[in-house]
Amino acid sequence: MADVLDLQLVLDGIGHAVLIFAADGRLILHNRAAGTLLGNDLRVIRSEGWPLAEALFDTGIVEDENKLAAVRKRMLQAVEPQRFHIFRSGEYIPCWASSVVGADGSIYTMLTLDVADWGAVGQVLGRFRDEMRESVSTTIGHIDLIQRTLSQHAENGDGAEARIARRIGGFTRLIANHMSRADRFMMLLERLESLRTGEIRQIIRQDRRKIDFIDFMEDFMEALYETRLLDPETENQADYLARIELELPDELVIKGVPRYVRYALQELLRNAIMYSLAGTPIRVRARTRQTTAQIEVIDEGYGIRESEWLRVFNPFERARQPQIISEFGYGLCLYLCKHEIEAMNGQLWFTSEENVGTTFCINLPLWSSSSSYSSDNEP
Structure with missing residues (x-):
């Protein structure tokens, strides 16, 4: 069969990305799907070999046992394929590592990067989000009705009745806060799903x-008056929009997805x-x-300790400073923003000094005259 079939044509007919490395780390074979999935990174792997593949595929992997060198070691010891995963621009990609023995006894390492079909999972998660949002919306409506009824008793009732109304009102406000957080978490999960499944592309x-950025900012600032920007329990609620100062040029036109910029x-x-402090x-x-x-958001707040910088863009992690950890948060927002900005061929970074502020x-x-054409050809 080997005399009949061309190995490269066989690999190119496979829908998953395939990379085959020699024992000395050289990339000796890859298929067309690998070029589609890895893009410019494949050219660098061809040049630098296994060490560069390790550096790229270990990005975002925290545990040493899940990094590529450890996966390869387990594969060689067990002499059977090993399951692992990588993240590319936040997208979760399931992979396999397996060994292939050549005719001369040489051992090659084959990596297979799956092109996953997330359709069925997306249907389930979409239905779950819809049901959750319906429940949150209904609960908030009921809470609003209860609070209006209680306020009448708290203001007009006798002492005992007013005290009970105020106490129950405290519980309903707590429930409303949790519903608000649940609604926000559903929105964050939808963005995370888009990232993890690659739908963002x-x-x-x-x-x-x-995007005419000057017009965009005008609409953005108007919409902030109707947007629940802060957690219900955040103390700096009063007139926070008055603190925002805009320094914009007369003209600025960018290329991007409006919702991700927003x-x-x-x-x-x-x-x-x-x-940061209210004043x-x-x-x-x-x-x-x-x-x-370059768009900058500059505050004169608590700043981020240098020891915490690596946590800022990690998912489900937050800086452990008292002023930061005391505020409610999921540790997802900056992670999502970074990958959404990078998916638009942009960058997101920060500079910070403790007790001075953060930018x-x-x-x-x-936007350029060639942007309309290039947009159709960019990822």
Whole structure:
């Protein structure tokens, strides 16, 4: 059969990405699906071999036993395929590592990167979110009705009745707070699902467009008045919008997905408000830097300790400073924003000094005359 079939044609007919490394670490074979999945990274792996594959595939993997070197070691010891996973731009990709023995006895390492079909899982999660949102909305409506009824008794009833009404009112406010958090968590999970399943690539291909950033910010600021930006128990609720100062050029046109730009600005402003004193300003500054636009959210808050910097963009992690951990949060927002911005060919980073403040920077491509064409060809 080997005389009849061309191995490269066989590999190219496989829907999953396949990479085969020699014992000395050289990449000796790969298929067409690997080029589609890995893009420019495949060229670098071809040049640098296994060490570079380790560095790329270990990104976002915390436990040493789940890193590629440990997976390969287990595979060679067990002489059977080993299951592992990697993250690419936040997308979860299930993989296999297996050994292949050549005709001369040489042992090759074959990595298979699955192109997963998340359709069935997406249906279940979508139904779950819909049911949860319906329950949250209904519960909030019932709570509002109960609170209005109780307020009448608290104001007009006798002493005992008023005390009971106020006490029950405290419980209903607590339930309302938890419902608000549940609703927000559903929104975060939807974004996380889009990231983990790779659906975000399709969203960006469909929705990336020309954004007049000056008009965008005008609409954004108006919408903030109707947006629940902060957790219900955050103390800095009063007139926080008055703290926001805009420093924008007369003209700035960027290329991106409006919803992801909006998410990023909302999350960065939320953090700036929560982690700074009520009387301090928060500046949103935008400027042009060659072929990109840099958008900065600057606060004069508590700052982030240098020892906590690595936790900032990790999922489900938060800085462990008292001022930060005392505020409610899931540790997901900045992780999502970073990957959503990077999926639009942008960058998100920060500089910070404890007790001085923090600046988060978003860098996105400027719109150009060639953007309309290139948008159809970018991931």
